[in-house]
Amino acid sequence: MKIFIVFLSIVLVLGSGFSRLNSPKFKTENVIVLVIDGPRYSETWGDSLRQYIPFMSKELAPQGVFYDSFYNVGKTYTAAGHTSICTGIDQSIDNTGKEIPQYPSFFQYYLKSKNNDADKTWIITSKDKLAVLANCKDSLWQDEFMPKTDCGAGGLLTLYRDDSTTMAHVFKTLKNNHPNLLLINLREPDYSGHAANWQGYLNGIVAGDRYAYELWKYIQSDSAYANKTTLFITNDHGRHLEGVKNGFINHGDDCDGCRHISLLALGPDFKNNITVSKQRNQKDIPSTIAYLLGFEMPTSKGEVMMELFK
Secondary structure: OHHHHHHHHHHHHHHOOOOHHHOOOOOOOEEEEEEEOOOOHHHOOOOOOOOOOHHHHHHHHHHOEEEEEEEOOOOOOHHHHHHHHHHOOOOOOOOOOOOOOOOOOHHHHHHHHHOOOHHHEEEEEOOHHHHHHHOOOOOOOOOOOOOEEEEOOOOOOOOOOOHHHHHHHHHHHHHHHOOOEEEEEEOOOHHHHHOOOHHHHHHHHHHHHHHHHHHHHHHHHOOOOOOOEEEEEEOOOOOOOOOOOOHHHOOOOOOHHHHEEEEEEEOOOEOOOEEEOOOEEOOHHHHHHHHHHOOOOOOOOOOOOHHHEO
């Protein structure tokens, strides 16, 4: 009888997707999320040559797990996509920086759970409006457990800045503060897309690819991060397909060009050199971060991406 009860308990734990209270001890101590803003899948991983993402496709993908069926299933614009990534909830949110998310982010849950200094969690973005991700409307969380922000030219409701400046701030923060949790936004190729600059749009994809590679190289060279850091490289949204409205210039509807994005995940606890075709979405990122770092995130509607793990 005792053997049956023990067996039944094991089955229940496994069937529930491995309760975080019973989660194993992972090597990951730090998580970085890099959001490359607004590339269309057809110019990145959907291109058979992958000519604009040589570093991610040839250098990084063999070291991690690539999802070829990763989606934004909420609103396909910047603030909403980032909100889904941070909170695990799809929310229709003002896209100008005048509204904060409704629910707490993985930053807030992490800071409360670990009792860490806010200096160990950062949001560093080229777009100033994304400073809203640090807070939420929930009365139990508003103005509490907030990460540090370094967004745009001078903070919320100022101006965007170049991605080169943002990445310089990223590397400085990694060196000086050694954050355990970091979210990065690069404004390209979205910025050039909206300007109807096709070559600038492609150049933005190429630059984001290079920045992703440089970031991973830095992680592996710093003793505070090497072999104990997970990196998620993803997007907030895509762009209209050709023939849909004004094509690559804009985004925001339900077409596959706007919804189909990508995820490349690298870390010491993940498998190597595999492609996963199981459909996943942005909400699964914060749930997986919580599982990795051992804290609860009950408001997230996402799932832990168990297929990532070794």
